[in-house]
Amino acid sequence: MPNPEPSRSSSFATDVLKLVTGTTLAQVITILAAPVITILAAPVITRLYGxxxxxxxxxxxxxxxxxxxxxxxxxxxxxxxxxxxxxxxxxxxxxxxxxxxxxxxxxxxxxxxxxxxxxxxxxxxxxxxxx
Known part of the structure; x- marks a missing residue:
C-alpha cells in the first residue's frame, strides 16, 4: 500500500520550485513591463517636470x-x-x-x-x- 503522504524531500523540492518559479516570473514581468512603462510615461513626465x-x-x-x-x-x-x-x-x-x-x-x-x-x-x- 503506497504512502498517502508525500515524502519530506519531495515536499521541500516542490516548495523550492514554487519559490523559484514565482520569483522568475516576477522578474520576467518586470523586465518586459519596464520599457513599455518608460516609453508611455516618459513624454508625460518630461512635460510636467524639468x-x-x-x-x-x-x-x-x-x-x-x-x-x-x-x-x-x-x-x-x-x-x-x-x-x-x-x-x-x-x-x-x-x-x-x-x-x-x-x-x-x-x-x-x-x-x-x-x-x-x-x-x-x-x-x-x-x-x-x-x-
Whole structure:
C-alpha cells in the first residue's frame, strides 16, 4: 500500500520550485513591463517636470534611503524570523525604539545644521522657501 503522504524531500523540492518559479516570473514581468512603462510615461513626465526636478528627486531619494536604513538599523527585516510572537513583538518594539531615537536626533540636527548640510550638498534648491 503506497504512502498517502508525500515524502519530506519531495515536499521541500516542490516548495523550492514554487519559490523559484514565482520569483522568475516576477522578474520576467518586470523586465518586459519596464520599457513599455518608460516609453508611455516618459513624454508625460518630461512635460510636467524639468531636469532640475529629477535632480531634486534623486538627492531626496538618496538621503531618505540612507536615513531609512540607519533609522531601523535593518531590524525590520528580522521581525519575521523569531519562532514566537513574543520575540517578534519585542523585535518590533526595538525597531520602533530605534526609529524614535534616530528621528529624535535627526530633527534637531536638521533644524540647527540644515544650512551646513545644504552647503555640503551644494544644492540650495532643497532649502525651504519662505512665504
Amino acid at each position: 531636469p532640475e526636478a529629477f535632480g531634486f528627486l534623486a538627492i531626496f531619494t538618496s538621503i531618505t534611503s540612507i536615513l531609512g536604513v540607519i533609522a531601523c538599523m535593518r531590524y525590520e527585516l528580522a521581525i519575521m524570523l523569531p519562532k514566537t510572537d513574543e520575540e517578534a513583538a519585542n523585535l518590533l518594539g526595538l525597531c520602533l525604539l530605534c526609529v524614535t531615537v534616530v528621528t529624535g536626533l535627526t530633527i534637531p540636527a536638521l533644524y540647527f545644521g540644515g544650512d551646513a548640510l545644504l552647503s555640503l550638498l551644494r544644492h540650495p534648491g532643497l532649502a525651504p522657501t519662505s512665504s
